[in-house]
Amino acid sequence: MEAPGRKVAISLDTDDWSLRSNLTLPAEPMSLLDWLPFVQALGTYASRAAADGAREAGRRVSCAAGCAACCRHMAPVSPPEALALARLVESLPEPRRSEVRARFAAAVARARDAGLLDGAAAATRSREEQSRAYFNLQIACPFLDNELCSIHDARPLACREYLVTSPPEACATLDEARVSPLPTRVNLMESLARAGARTLGLPAAAIPLILSLEWSKTLDPARDRPGDPLEMLRVLLGEIGEFRVET
Ligand code: SF4
Structure with a gap:
């Protein structure tokens, strides 16, 4: 018989939003990656x-299916997300798995050939120069199919959080004056990266999405140690905002 879960009530307040919710935690230890869907x-x-805040201010989010200009930027992911993406690719059936792996390899090779991932050239460029040079290469995200995200439900946090209210065609340019992203003060990708550093000893810095497979191979699988779900939840919420957990 399955062990009963532990019910908790959480309240989370950030600079941008608040949440009140009830959760049932499993009795068994959980990996930080198990928290990714949450x-x-x-x-x-x-x-x-x-988006609601923008609408109240008379602006409308213009991001919609079929517009994938931002999927040609150097999307960042937290190390726990990179690990999850690598596992997702491994779980794909063939021939899809090989196809996606080949896209990753081709994207990394192009960016590396252009000196955008490592080496002296990458070290001397500013982040903005790096992003512009990457966008100019028009390397599509390995998960992009016919201008649609093939992993929409599992897409990285950066992809969820980036929304604009400017005309879609402006995103296909590098003219920042024409692009109006929704302002957000909470960055969940960075919160998750910090939680990964605290609980699993992973690097706290984000990495380019296209390096997810390569980077994950260098990691000792034992690093992803499961821990007490309540403790993991507290670490995670503490990296996001002011929180309370009632058991
Ligand atoms: S994961 Fe999906 S939404 Fe994010 S950059 Fe790739 S295709 Fe676009």
């Missing part, structure tokens, strides 16, 4: 709150 749900919740 953090992704928070990302969706945060995006909706930001």
Whole structure:
């Protein structure tokens, strides 16, 4: 018989939004990666709150299916997300798995050949120069199919949180004056990266999405140690905002 879960009530207040919710925690230890769907749900919740705020201010989010200009930027992911993406690719059936792996390899090779991932050239460029040079290469995200995200439900936090109210065609340019992203003060990707550093000893810095497979291979699988779900939840919420957990 399955062990009964522990019910908790959480309250979370951030600079952008607040959440009150009840959760049932499993009795068994959980990996930080098991928390990813919860953090992704928070990302969706945060995006909706930001879109609602924009609408009340008379602006409308223009992001829609079929517009994928931002999927040609160097999307950042937290190390726990990179690990989850690598596992997702491994779980794909063939021949899809090989196809996606090949896209990752081709994207990394192009960016590396252009000196955008490592080496002296990458070290001397500013982040903005790096992003511009990457966008100019028009490397599509390996998960992009016919201008649609093939992993929409599992897409990274950065992809969920980036929404604009400017005309879609402006995103296909590098003219920042024409692009109006929704302002957000909470960055869930960075929160998750910090939680990964605290609980699993992962690097706290984000990495380019296209390096997810390569980077994950360098990691000792034992690093992803499961821990007490309540303790993990507290670490996670503490990296996001002011929180209370009632058991
Ligand atoms: S994961 Fe999906 S939404 Fe994010 S950059 Fe790739 S295709 Fe676009």
